[in-house]
Amino acid sequence: MTVRQPYAKKSIRPQRMILGDETYETIRLMVLTHDIAPGERIKIDGLARHLDVSQTPVREALARLESEDLVLKVPLKGYAATKLLSVEQLDDLFRFRALIEPWAAAAAAQHRSEADIKALRGELLEGKAAGELNLDDAYAAMSDHDARFHELVATISGNGELRNAFVRTHCHLHLFRLYQVLKSFMNENREEAELVSEIFKLYYQPSGGFLAFKEHEAITEAIIAGKSNQAEELMRQHIESSRQRFGPTMSAIHEGKNASRKS
Numbered sequence: 001m002t003v004r005q006p007y008a009k010k011s012i013r014p015q016r017m018i019l020g021d022e023t024y025e026t027i028r029l030m031v032l033t034h035d036i037a038p039g040e041r042i043k044i045d046g047l048a049r050h051l052d053v054s055q056t057p058v059r060e061a062l063a064r065l066e067s068e069d070l071v072l073k074v075p076l077k078g079y080a081a082t083k084l085l086s087v088e089q090l091d092d093l094f095r096f097r098a099l100i101e102p103w104a105a106a107a108a109a110q111h112r113s114e115a116d117i118k119a120l121r122g123e124l125l126e127g128k129a130a131g132e133l134n135l136d137d138a139y140a141a142m143s144d145h146d147a148r149f150h151e152l153v154a155t156i157s158g159n160g161e162l163r164n165a166f167v168r169t170h171c172h173l174h175l176f177r178l179y180q181v182l183k184s185f186m187n188e189n190r191e192e193a194e195l196v197s198e199i200f201k202l203y204y205q206p207s208g209g210f211l212a213f214k215e216h217e218a219i220t221e222a223i224i225a226g227k228s229n230q231a232e233e234l235m236r237q238h239i240e241s242s243r244q245r246f247g248p249t250m251s252a253i254h255e256g257k258n259a260s261r262k263s
Helices: 020-032 044-051 055-067 087-111 114-130 135-156 160-169 171-187 192-204 211-224 228-262
Strands: 071-074 078-081
Touching (some): 044 055, 087 211, 114 211
Antiparallel strands (some): 071 078
């Protein structure tokens, strides 16, 4: 039986005189890429030694990550990386987004300013640039663009409570963590890898370009044109199609995990 060494994978090692933000970014990356595995307990002293920093910036970073739902504070035990969403939780998340984001797109079309239009077009340029990267980098860049785009639309809607509700879902961080499971499946030659890979390629790398990006373009044009009904319907379709694509992905991941437990 192989004993897993904590933080054994290669990760970014910060400089000795590191700032708190750099510690946060490093630990965040370790959680997102499963260097710290979902559900794994995080030993603050061990992580501080690994990063060659004191425990103070590590504690501060973990507190910030807790607010992002990437780590969980366990009473009397410290912190642990949050587990991946279940199939039901992911479905609930998309259904919630389908309730609030179409309204936000319609409101954005009514309230957009010249500055908002400039911001939307600038974000589309960022999304377009993601298509020119290799698969791993493209997925990370597209995930970041996806999160920024949806938050921007929520902001332009003018409803601060709605924006905050969307931000608190941390939806795109959860989806990025799923991609790391896919990579693990592929590295282990798992049978589920082919199915999951095809689903991700459909969503992020169809032959004509990133599907999510094309949907963002259409939503943006409707908002800029002030077509609130069209913007609302396009956003609803965008979220529903995402839910339909990621559902089978989650099912494949969980079925693979259950099969490995039984073997």
